[in-house]
Amino acid sequence: MRFDHFIKRFDEPLLALSNAPHRGGLTKANGFFFMMVHKDYAGDYKADCRAFELEHGLKNFVGFMTAADIGKVLAVSRRGSVTAYVTAGITNPAIAGEEPPPWKPGTINIALVIEEGLTVGAMANAIMTATEAKTYTLLSLGYNATGTTSDGIGIFAFEGEIEWAGTATELGINIGKAVRKALEESLRTWEKTRSVK
Template sequence: MQPFRTQALFRSAYWQDVTAELSGDKDGDRITVAIPDRLRTLSNAVYNGGISSVDRLVNWKVPLDYNGGDPQEEIASQLSQWNLAPKRSVVLMTAAKLTHASVAEIADSHFKLICITTSGTRNAARAGSDRTVYPAWRAGTINTMLLFDGQMTDSAMVNALMTATEAKAAALQDIGLRDMDNGLIATGTSTDAVILGVSGNPAYGAVHEYAGTATEVGAAIGKLVYDTVYESVTTQHED
């Protein structure tokens, strides 16, 4: 579903007190995901990427002509203006319509999962193909946030990101999105980002060691990523 096309606040139906809010002011639009307890995150986020411990996930919309001069300093400044703690926030950047973010969630006996994806595909690209490369950040981007309530090993977290990437590529293949350089089916854009946040909640009585497509966790990740990428990409040009 795309809750922000009609409202500013999404509240999880399954994970208590987890919210995502669309807000905008003179400093720019953003989706801020708030979690009651810190998540252990693994990501390629622009700010606090790698492994972090955070309770705020932010997807910040920047102008199409953003040149990526000093994103670390700019993000730190924005977080202060938004009254968010820099050390407890992980931040993605995009030029996509935040109103068209796609949100999906699932509750299982061994975990809960929320997925939020925004998509802008003007710089669609196919990994492994001969194409133009760029030294700097370009406008576009498929950004995906995955919030996992439960326990995962470090290895499973890496496995989960692999599964998410496969699901994204599958959605783009079914859509027929093309690399802007060579016309081949795209596997993403040249600036995609993904965050996986894991709560470590022991209440489910399971520690997930794998997250491939043959596991319950991997199947759920694949389904939610596929669905949200498909919806956000195919509706990105709608009003």
């Protein structure tokens, strides 16, 4: 299967916290999208994401970009109230705190939809837990990296009173399991697509 984007629509607006190129930061979102770009992409990402929203009739969506073949590498995993949506390409692995290698296109995008009510602090905690799960997965698969130089992450949840999403909590355990499974699946598929080129 090959398609150049993925759109997830929510039944109702959710609180979003992300570093996405389109509507990143803390906002309300009606959904999110993964948008495929050329491996040598050097365009105006803000304008291109706005155009993508208009083209598909979307409003107030958070948008991520990737050069990976979304139709092949998109992986989805659900654990408890957490659903992880992951696209992975790792041609530009990097280690936090070290000088990055020469830039190449490659991004790990992680979007977590959490069907519980979280505080903003808990959403920040969820980003930390998901990042730890990402790094563990990369290391366990033999990548000498903590991520890539252009990773994206987004947490989407109801506003509520849950204050923690770390590794000692049930929510954090579900985040870790969902991210690890989806990322491993996406990376293994990405590796296969590279091997047949």
